[in-house]
Amino acid sequence: MIELEGLTKRYDEKLAVNNLTFTVRPGVVTGFLGPNGAGKSTTMRMVLGLDHPTSGDVRIDGKRYDQIEDPLRYIGALLDAKAVHGGRSAFNHLLCLAQSNGIPAARVHEVLDTVGLTGVARKKAKGFSLGMGQRLGIAAALLGDPRILMFDEPVNGLDPEGIHWIRTLMKSLAAQGRTVFVSSHLMSEMALTADHLVVIGQGRLLADTSMADFIAKNSRSYVRVRSPQRKRLLDVLHEAGITVVETGGGALEVDGGKAEPIGELAARHQIVLHELSLQQASLEEAFMRLTAQSVEYHAHSEAPGGTWAQPVPRGEWGADWKKGA
Numbered sequence: 001m002i003e004l005e006g007l008t009k010r011y012d013e014k015l016a017v018n019n020l021t022f023t024v025r026p027g028v029v030t031g032f033l034g035p036n037g038a039g040k041s042t043t044m045r046m047v048l049g050l051d052h053p054t055s056g057d058v059r060i061d062g063k064r065y066d067q068i069e070d071p072l073r074y075i076g077a078l079l080d081a082k083a084v085h086g087g088r089s090a091f092n093h094l095l096c097l098a099q100s101n102g103i104p105a106a107r108v109h110e111v112l113d114t115v116g117l118t119g120v121a122r123k124k125a126k127g128f129s130l131g132m133g134q135r136l137g138i139a140a141a142l143l144g145d146p147r148i149l150m151f152d153e154p155v156n157g158l159d160p161e162g163i164h165w166i167r168t169l170m171k172s173l174a175a176q177g178r179t180v181f182v183s184s185h186l187m188s189e190m191a192l193t194a195d196h197l198v199v200i201g202q203g204r205l206l207a208d209t210s211m212a213d214f215i216a217k218n219s220r221s222y223v224r225v226r227s228p229q230r231k232r233l234l235d236v237l238h239e240a241g242i243t244v245v246e247t248g249g250g251a252l253e254v255d256g257g258k259a260e261p262i263g264e265l266a267a268r269h270q271i272v273l274h275e276l277s278l279q280q281a282s283l284e285e286a287f288m289r290l291t292a293q294s295v296e297y298h299a300h301s302e303a304p305g306g307t308w309a310q311p312v313p314r315g316e317w318g319a320d321w322k323k324g325a
């Protein structure tokens with residue numbers, strides 16, 4: 001378990017982390033999200049004692065990082081995959097880490113095998129691709145078989161197979177009861193990997209909640225209905241006091257999260273349905289909506305589909321819907 005209590009970091013004028021209080025629990029993958037410059041890496045560095053908090057405290061299973069003996073056996077982290085001595089082989093890099101943390105050399109072979117680098121174990125790290133470097137960094141994090149793992153952007157540079165591998169690894173580490181704390185900008189990937197989310201913006205906590213709750217609270221869910229008897233369906237829904245949004249293309253949208261009552265109502269009135277489907281926003285849309293106010297770095301060009309460039313402003317979400325039956 002990682003516990004942050006009022007954690008704050010100021011660099012001169014810049015308040016990088018602002019009074020963060022949350023707990024990262026074992027047994028689930030906790031995603032750590034925030035726009036560029038939100039303070040994610042600074043927070044992770046403070047967990048590892050690499051940066052000192054201006055105020056507040058962070059504890060790892062109740063202890064500060066500098067109070068832990070053999071820290072690699074307690075908490076493994078991937079913060080910067082490039083932080084490797086390029087002249088050393090993957091094997092020697094891991095062996096040095098193992099020896100300085102009282103970890104048997106045999107474990108080096110195990111983790112090289114886990115991350116799929118056994119075949120290149122004797123190659124110098126400077127010849128590694130970005131993806132191989134990420135794998136080596138993950139091997140180092142796993143070396144001490146720690147109960148707590150922390151990864152900053154672990155899928156950076158990985159190909160689809162590598163991304164799938166990381167996802168499976170994180171889920172299995174959490175399923176073993178470990179604490180897994182992971183930051184990423186890849187929302188679609190986070191949606192598949194994380195069970196719980198901590199979201200920050202401009203150093204402040206914006207959300208600390210389950211993935212399902214986060215999407216439900218920060219997006220609109222509705223049921224889309226299509227019927228060849230559209231007019232009759234509209235009347236029936238209206239009579240039942242159900243608010244309907246008419247959209248182009250003939251579909252009707254009913255706010256709320258349940259398709260069953262609408263299907264049953266249609267059946268009672270012998271109305272044919274061609275579609276009855278629950279629609280929920282993606283994690284990306286929910287994230288954009290929550291963090292729109294705290295995005296520091298906007299692109300000013302019109303990037304097609306550029307989600308980072310075009311946050312949905314708070315308050316304008318769905319403002320153009322045509323309400324009422």
Ligand SMILES: Nc1ncnc2c1ncn2[C@@H]1O[C@H](COP(=O)(O)OP(=O)(O)OP(=O)(O)O)[C@@H](O)[C@H]1O
Pocket residue numbers: 011014015016034035036037038039040041042043
């Ligand atoms: N050593 C430093 N000195 C001064 N300012 C810093 C330092 N490290 C980080 N900052 C600033 O603190 C803020 C938070 O940075 P941080 O790298 O923690 O954000 P992040 O959420 O990890 O961003 P990204 O998603 O872009 O990696 C930024 O405004 C950054 O410029």
